[in-house]
Amino acid sequence: MSCDYIELANPGVQKLHPYQAGKPVSELERELGITNIVKLASNENPIGMSGLVRKALEKEYVDGCRYPDANGHYLKAALSEKLAVLPSQITLGNGSNDVLEMIAKVYVQSHHEVIFSEHAFCVYPIVAQSLGAKLVEVPAKDYGNDLDAILAAITEKTKMIFIANPNNPTGTWLGAEPLKSFIQKVPQNVIVVVDEAYTEYVTDGSIPNTIEWLSEFDNLVVTRTYSKAYGLAALRLGYAVSSEAICGLMNRLRQPFNVNSFALAAGIAVMEDHAYLQKAIEVNKSGMQQLVSNCESLGLSYIPSAGNFLTVDMGQNAMPIYEKLLRKGVIVRPVANYNMPNHLRISIGLELENQKYIDSINTIL
Numbered sequence: 001m002s003c004d005y006i007e008l009a010n011p012g013v014q015k016l017h018p019y020q021a022g023k024p025v026s027e028l029e030r031e032l033g034i035t036n037i038v039k040l041a042s043n044e045n046p047i048g049m050s051g052l053v054r055k056a057l058e059k060e061y062v063d064g065c066r067y068p069d070a071n072g073h074y075l076k077a078a079l080s081e082k083l084a085v086l087p088s089q090i091t092l093g094n095g096s097n098d099v100l101e102m103i104a105k106v107y108v109q110s111h112h113e114v115i116f117s118e119h120a121f122c123v124y125p126i127v128a129q130s131l132g133a134k135l136v137e138v139p140a141k142d143y144g145n146d147l148d149a150i151l152a153a154i155t156e157k158t159k160m161i162f163i164a165n166p167n168n169p170t171g172t173w174l175g176a177e178p179l180k181s182f183i184q185k186v187p188q189n190v191i192v193v194v195d196e197a198y199t200e201y202v203t204d205g206s207i208p209n210t211i212e213w214l215s216e217f218d219n220l221v222v223t224r225t226y227s228k229a230y231g232l233a234a235l236r237l238g239y240a241v242s243s244e245a246i247c248g249l250m251n252r253l254r255q256p257f258n259v260n261s262f263a264l265a266a267g268i269a270v271m272e273d274h275a276y277l278q279k280a281i282e283v284n285k286s287g288m289q290q291l292v293s294n295c296e297s298l299g300l301s302y303i304p305s306a307g308n309f310l311t312v313d314m315g316q317n318a319m320p321i322y323e324k325l326l327r328k329g330v331i332v333r334p335v336a337n338y339n340m341p342n343h344l345r346i347s348i349g350l351e352l353e354n355q356k357y358i359d360s361i362n363t364i365l
């Protein structure tokens with residue numbers, strides 16, 4: 001007798017849809033036989049890896065046959081100093097996706113509810129769904145988190161709330177005052193995860209450094225990544241900062257060597273490269289201006305963004321425009337899976353990359 005192996009699977013997993021990543025350059029090259037492709041689809045840092053990281057990686061080759069430091073001692077020490085928290089409050093991850101999944105696994109069971117906003121980063125529903133929890137998607141306000149509506153959606157069963165600040169794919173952000181008064185109103189048995197993947201790009205104080213609030217809120221978990229402004233997306237490195245108690249729980253279910261030694265060394269090196277981060281921020285700022293000006297000259301509305309991407313309303317189904325851009329060698333990101341069928345998300349690239357997108361969209365529209 002044969003079995004239905006789909007039916008046999010964990011119910012939460014049966015309902016999952018795989019994560020849709022940005023189209024890789026190599027794939028488009030194979031499909032169209034063209035070169036000179038520009039990828040503005042995954043919010044990667046366009047300036048390349050820090051030179052200090054390259055040197056640090058070379059030093060790691062010699063011990064490539066050894067397991068990494070399972071506790072990431074030196075990276076945690078560097079982060080602890082930079083963030084003014086204890087090393088025992090830091091959980092390192094294979095990208096911040098890893099820590100987002102860990103925190104959900106620590107608390108969420110199948111009879112729980114997990115709340116996030118419409119248009120929120122898709123990893124939140126994926127991790128909650130995989131645990132069989134009930135997904136509670138709260139309608140957005142102006143494409144961002146409607147904090148009052150989220151508070152109203154909390155029930156006895158609510159275990160976790162995910163908030164990205166700034167959010168991807170919308171670029172919307174929350175200031176200190178509304179976010180803090182929101183967390184104050186959330187019952188203490190509900191875990192609030194604030195995902196700050198783009199925080200380094202926001203230098204004008206318009207979003208809070210929620211790590212400073214950890215001493216006030218035991219139910220707060222803040223996640224960050226090295227994939228964006230720090231330019232280490234390929235190496236997979238991120239972290240969570242929380243109370244020591246929550247950190248200790250995440251440490252229990254963490255895979256023993258979830259962060260490899262190259263990522264550990266790279267993380268330390270890039271934190272020392274202040275000029276790199278500065279350049280990343282400046283390139284992002286001027287590239288944002290370039291894309292915003294293009295939207296204005298084409299009369300397209302866009303969602304004001306605090307991230308390293310701009311999400312633009314094409315005023316029509318965006319899929320054919322995405323396809324036409326591909327044929328011109330420009331990869332951007334359709335966001336129909338985020339219930340935004342008319343928008344495209346364009347990651348900020350180098351000036352010439354942005355210009356290639358602009359020239360292409362100008363001829364398409």
Ligand SMILES: *Cc1c(COP(=O)(O)O)cnc(C)c1O
Pocket residue numbers: 043094095096097098121164167168195197224225226227228233236237238
């Ligand atoms: C890119 C992104 C991340 C980072 O993912 P990594 O696993 O660290 O590469 C996390 N959250 C949001 C909202 C993002 O856009």
